[in-house]
Amino acid sequence: MNKSMIQGVTDENIKAVIQEYDTKEFYWPSLFPPKETYDLTWKTIEAKAGLKIMADIVARGSDIPKKQRKAFDRLMGDIPKLAISRELEEEELTDYDIMIALMPKVNPDLKKIVEFWAEDTQYCWEGINARIEWMALKQISLGKVQLSNENNAAVVTQFDVDYQIPAEQKMGVATVYSGTNSKPLTVDIPNAIKLGKKNGYNYKYAFMTMDTFEKVASQEEVIKKSATLNENLVGAMDTPDLATFNKYLAKKQTKYRGLQVVIIDQDIACELQDGQQFNGNPFENDVILFSEDKILGNTFWKRPVDMSDRFKSVSKANMAMHGHVLIKKFSQESPIKEVTQGIANAFPAWNLAGRSILMQIDSTSWNKN
Numbered sequence: 001m002n003k004s005m006i007q008g009v010t011d012e013n014i015k016a017v018i019q020e021y022d023t024k025e026f027y028w029p030s031l032f033p034p035k036e037t038y039d040l041t042w043k044t045i046e047a048k049a050g051l052k053i054m055a056d057i058v059a060r061g062s063d064i065p066k067k068q069r070k071a072f073d074r075l076m077g078d079i080p081k082l083a084i085s086r087e088l089e090e091e092e093l094t095d096y097d098i099m100i101a102l103m104p105k106v107n108p109d110l111k112k113i114v115e116f117w118a119e120d121t122q123y124c125w126e127g128i129n130a131r132i133e134w135m136a137l138k139q140i141s142l143g144k145v146q147l148s149n150e151n152n153a154a155v156v157t158q159f160d161v162d163y164q165i166p167a168e169q170k171m172g173v174a175t176v177y178s179g180t181n182s183k184p185l186t187v188d189i190p191n192a193i194k195l196g197k198k199n200g201y202n203y204k205y206a207f208m209t210m211d212t213f214e215k216v217a218s219q220e221e222v223i224k225k226s227a228t229l230n231e232n233l234v235g236a237m238d239t240p241d242l243a244t245f246n247k248y249l250a251k252k253q254t255k256y257r258g259l260q261v262v263i264i265d266q267d268i269a270c271e272l273q274d275g276q277q278f279n280g281n282p283f284e285n286d287v288i289l290f291s292e293d294k295i296l297g298n299t300f301w302k303r304p305v306d307m308s309d310r311f312k313s314v315s316k317a318n319m320a321m322h323g324h325v326l327i328k329k330f331s332q333e334s335p336i337k338e339v340t341q342g343i344a345n346a347f348p349a350w351n352l353a354g355r356s357i358l359m360q361i362d363s364t365s366w367n368k369n
Contacts, residue, residue, distance in 0.1 A: 032136055326342070
């Protein structure tokens with residue numbers, strides 16, 4: 001490993017460039033706000049008993065009955081290492097040399113030089129956040145996240161987190177949403193709300209993909225109930241958009257208890273070792289997540305060991321951190337290449353898993369996993 005061979009690459013310049021990056025294109029920072037930790041473990045402390053237990057009426061001077069402490073459950077696991085690498089090989093480095101040679105020696109085009117190497121730093125930044133997004137959205141739509149050769153290129157594929165959501169909270173629907181005769185408003189959504197209420201949970205949000213929402217909104221009862229009186233009279237009813245659907249739910253406060261639909265519209269690409277790529281929304285289609293809150297947990301992260309004083313004192317790499325992501329740049333002599341890496345220790349831990357409901361609309365019972 002050698003220092004970067006690209007002009008202008010220093011720790012300070014990398015820091016200046018990557019500090020301009022943000023996570024606005026991702027859902028995970030709002031669903032699972034980042035929380036720094038100082039060891040490589042994540043932990044959820046989950047309130048299991050949502051029901052309010054009454055105090056006892058006791059005689060003065062008598063002992064006070066002790067209540068059982070069944071309120072909390074804990075899940076914990078290891079924080080995985082996330083990493084991505086991109087390389088400039090001999091052909092790209094030759095193009096770089098030609099670009100530098102054609103620039104004036106006095107006042108060279110520094111912006112063009114920075115743009116040349118900053119494309120790879122942004123690629124690595126986005127790659128790390130895309131993996132966190134994939135883990136976050138996959139687990140909240142399946143109740144678990146599991147790596148395999150089909151969704152992870154690295155050899156470490158035994159990472160498996162199962163939130164052990166109770167079987168009764170992973171449910172199907174009364175009538176499969178393959179046509180337009182299903183009953184989301186009169187049967188399925190009320191069933192989820194009633195089950196939650198029985199357990200002491202008050203669901204305020206229903207997360208789903210756009211494709212799933214379109215299936216829900218295209219049901220005949222949804223079209224009729226969300227239409228205005230005038231539209232019903234003249235027969236000019238149409239499939240409601242999200243705002244109209246949520247307005248109807250809000251109007252029926254006693255029935256739906258303030259529930260609102262939240263659309264997860266994301267597209268993440270995965271590249272496997274053989275170069276094959278596939279993309280899609282990590283949040284499963286035909287699944288609705290009922291949750292009490294929009295904040296589902298925290299993304300626990302720890303600074304990579306690469307940023308320790310001991311490592312930096314011997315490393316020849318240029319590096320800087322922005323939030324939870326470390327960006328490194330270095331070169332290699334044989335074969336000649338310039339390497340950019342993104343590294344993070346991070347995991348979005350779902351605190352509300354055991355208090356949530358997953359509903360599968362293409363089946364009368366849960367069979368996703």
